[in-house]
Each structure stands twice: as C-alpha cells, then as structure tokens.
Amino acid sequence: MTEVTRALDLSGVFANGTLGGVLARARRLDLFGFLVIGIVSGLGGGVVRDTLLQHGTPVALTDYTYLAVAAAGTLLAFVADLSRHTSGWAFNLLDALALSVWAVAGAQKTLAVGLGWLPAVLLGTITAVGGGAIRDLLLAHTPAIFGGNPLYATVAVLVSGVMVLCSRLGAPTVGILAGITAGVLLRLAALTWGWRLPGSRDWRPGAWRGRGS
Secondary structure (H helix, E strand, C coil): CHHHHHHHHHHHHHHHHHHHHHHHHHCCCCHHHHHHHHHHHHHHHHHHHHHHHCCCCCHHHHCHHHHHHHHHHHHHHHHCCCHHHCCCHHHHHHHHHHHHHHHHHHHHHHHHCCCCHHHHHHHHHHHHHHHHHHHHHHCCCCCHHHCCCCCCHHHHHHHHHHHHHHHHCCCHHHHHHHHHHHHHHHHHHHHHHCCCCCCCCCCCCCCCCCCCC
16 A cells, blocks of 8 residues: 555646646746746645654655656646646546545555544645645635635545545555545536535525635
C-alpha cells in the first residue's frame, strides 16, 4: 500500500499543479507566478498533512519527485492554454479526480502511521483541500472550503470516510476504488446541479440549493 499511496499522492500533486497553473493563467501571471501558484497548489495539502502527522520531514521536501511533478503540471498549463476548458467537463473531471485522489491518499497515509479513524478523515480532508485553500488565499480569493461553491470539502470528508471504513473492514484496495468513484460522482453532480450545503442563520427546509458549501 505504500507504493499505491505514493502513486495516488503524485497523481494528486500533478492534477492540483495543473489546476493551479490554469488559475495563474486566468490571472495573467508570469512564469514565476505560475510556478509559485502551481507548486503551492500541488504540494500545500500534503505538506500540511505531513507536518501534522509529525512522522518525519514532509515527503515533498525529501523526495524531489514531488516538486518535479508539481512543476510539470504547472508548466503544462503554462505551455498549453487550458483555461478555455475551466467550465467544461474535462476541467471538472480533473478537479473531481484531484480532490478524491488526495483525500484517499491522505486518509491512507494517516492510517499507515497508526492513527485512528477520526484523524484519518480529518487529514484526508486537509490533504485534499489544503493546497487549494492556500492557493486561493495567494490569489486573493475566498477559499472554496468556506462556502459559496458546489460541494467541495464535503466530498473530501465522504471520500476519506469511505477509505477509512473499507480499511477497517480489511479491504483498502476496495476503499481506494470506491472512495475515488464516489468522490468523482458526487463532485461532478454537485458541479452540474449546483448542490450546496445550507450556511445561513435563516436556513429552512428546501434551502439545500442555496448558499454555503
């Protein structure tokens, strides 16, 4: 499972690096700006997770493959104009895959160091949304996890929970596949139909498609 977790981690790094590059292009940043936003987007969540785990130096600082993969995803967005697809199915699928893959990887790595189900769900979620939150702050955007967007952090919580449950049942491979599949489907459905969590004091039944995230 260690190699599987690493592969999932790197997949999330590449996808989030690419997403960061797409947003950097939309803000008309130069190459250095691209690299900063893309690398923060790609590595931020994993660095926060590894720091909280206190299980050695964050892997992104010891395994140079992580930095190279984040930079590769960023440079892909720099060389190819992917921004025109930001509202299309391909971009949404990449977003959903990145979120789900990282939630699975974060939960799996937390379980691997001997922590329980609750830390695994929390750190799986942080892994999935941490890099994007830091990236949004650098771009002067309200982080998606704070609301006003289709289900985002909620998807990461669900995926992490599926991974933890299946691992407890002795089927981590099933957890990886089921978690990613459930996360992708829920995220795409939320983006398609605008599913959001209620978030205001005047919440009332039927307000699920209103404000919040």
